[in-house]
Amino acid sequence: MSKAFEEINLGLGDAIKHANGEKSNAVVHEPETIDVRAIRNKTGMSQQRFCATFGISLGTLRHWEQGLRSPRGPARVLLKVVDNDPKAVIRVVNG
Numbered sequence: 001m002s003k004a005f006e007e008i009n010l011g012l013g014d015a016i017k018h019a020n021g022e023k024s025n026a027v028v029h030e031p032e033t034i035d036v037r038a039i040r041n042k043t044g045m046s047q048q049r050f051c052a053t054f055g056i057s058l059g060t061l062r063h064w065e066q067g068l069r070s071p072r073g074p075a076r077v078l079l080k081v082v083d084n085d086p087k088a089v090i091r092v093v094n095g
Contacts, residue, residue, distance in 0.1 A: 034071055036064040039083045043090065053093055054078060 017024035040050045040061070047065075051058045056075070063069040071079055082089045 031070075031076070034064075034076060034079055034083075036061065036071065036079060039079055039086075040065070042083065043086045053090065054082070 014024040014026045018026035018028075040047065043050060043053075045053065047058060047061055050056070051061050060069070064071055078089075
């Protein structure tokens with residue numbers, strides 16, 4: 001069999017072991033948690049204003065702040081940028 005097949009087969013075996021809770025060579029990457037409420041508080045904005053400024057639905061923000069959901073993809077990136085320099089982001093958004 002080809003080397004590629006052997007590597008894929010080994011990876012699949014590791015994935016199955018990991019899924020079954022067995023010891024494997026699988027590497028698990030857990031994204032860091034984001035404290036959305038702390039980020040919003042850093043801006044000094046109410047939930048409504050934060051949502052209006054950054055284009056986030058109020059329901060989504062509330063779910064994030066209550067820990068019922070976690071931001072993913074571009075939302076994670078936006079929140080990390082806001083956390084790093086909220087004044088600059090607000091200045092750019094308000095253009």
